[in-house]
Amino acid sequence: EADIYQTPRYLVIGTGKKITLECSQTMGHDKMYWYQQDPGMELHLIHYSYGVNSTEKGDLSSESTVSRIRTEHFPLTLESARPSHTSQYLCASKGQANGSPLHFGNGTRLTVT
Amino acid sequence: GENVEQHPSTLSVQEGDSAVIKCTYSDSASNYFPWYKQELGKRPQLIIDIRSNVGEKKDQRIAVTLNKTAKHFSLHITETQPEDSAVYFCAASNLLSGTYKYIFGTGTRLKVLA
Numbered sequence: 138e139a140d141i142y143q144t145p146r147y148l149v150i151g152t153g154k155k156i157t158l159e160c161s162q163t164m165g166h167d168k169m170y171w172y173q174q175d176p177g178m179e180l181h182l183i184h185y186s187y188g189v190n191s192t193e194k195g196d197l198s199s200e201s202t203v204s205r206i207r208t209e210h211f212p213l214t215l216e217s218a219r220p221s222h223t224s225q226y227l228c229a230s231k232g233q234a235n236g237s238p239l240h241f242g243n244g245t246r247l248t249v250t
Numbered sequence: 251g252e253n254v255e256q257h258p259s260t261l262s263v264q265e266g267d268s269a270v271i272k273c274t275y276s277d278s279a280s281n282y283f284p285w286y287k288q289e290l291g292k293r294p295q296l297i298i299d300i301r302s303n304v305g306e307k308k309d310q311r312i313a314v315t316l317n318k319t320a321k322h323f324s325l326h327i328t329e330t331q332p333e334d335s336a337v338y339f340c341a342a343s344n345l346l347s348g349t350y351k352y353i354f355g356t357g358t359r360l361k362v363l364a
Contacts, residue, residue, distance in 0.1 A: 243293050
């Protein structure tokens with residue numbers, strides 16, 4: 138079944154650790170996005186990509202980086218995690234058709250201790 | 251910069267009553283306005299959307315209206331049911347800009363009281 142997958146679902150790590158949040162979609166979508174969201178609160182765009190080898194920073198200043206080497210894969214990396222990074226991270230993708238909606242993954246809930 | 255204001259932040263209604271959530275956008279070039287529903291612990295899911303060439307769109311108990319002049323759009327839910335309880339997000343986008351960025355509102359937590 139075509140979908141967008143995020144791993145891990147939950148992650149608890151210590152301050153200073155490097156982590157990568159994985160996001161993959163099987164729909165062949167060219168546009169992919171990362172949002173940061175505290176539970177039930179506002180969605181903040183932190184990175185997006187139009188396609189392979191294209192990445193852009195979003196509206197929320199973030200200490201994370203992304204890469205887009207393959208169409209289906211859009212990982213998010215935090216080089217040195219801090220307690221302020223504790224949040225939920227939602228990955229989304231969108232197809233080429235103008236009216237096609239954003240599809241969201243189930244999210245990764247990150248806790249930095 | 252571009253932004254979308256959403257009101258109210260919380261809304262409680264009795265089961266069977268109507269609920270209305272309002273959004274105002276700043277970028278006059280926005281031409282696509284989706285609404286997402288996010289249940290507790292789940293991902294946001296599209297429930298209805300509208301383009302700028304249409305003033306109103308309806309899907310069963312859900313409708314969206316758009317006033318381009320005032321840069322307002324609203325979500326209307328009629329005959330509310332407990333399963334409508336969730337956080338609702340509006341968004342605005344310019345499909346012609348090439349950026350395909352969605353600017354989301356701050357969310358409305360809807361509680362339907364049985």
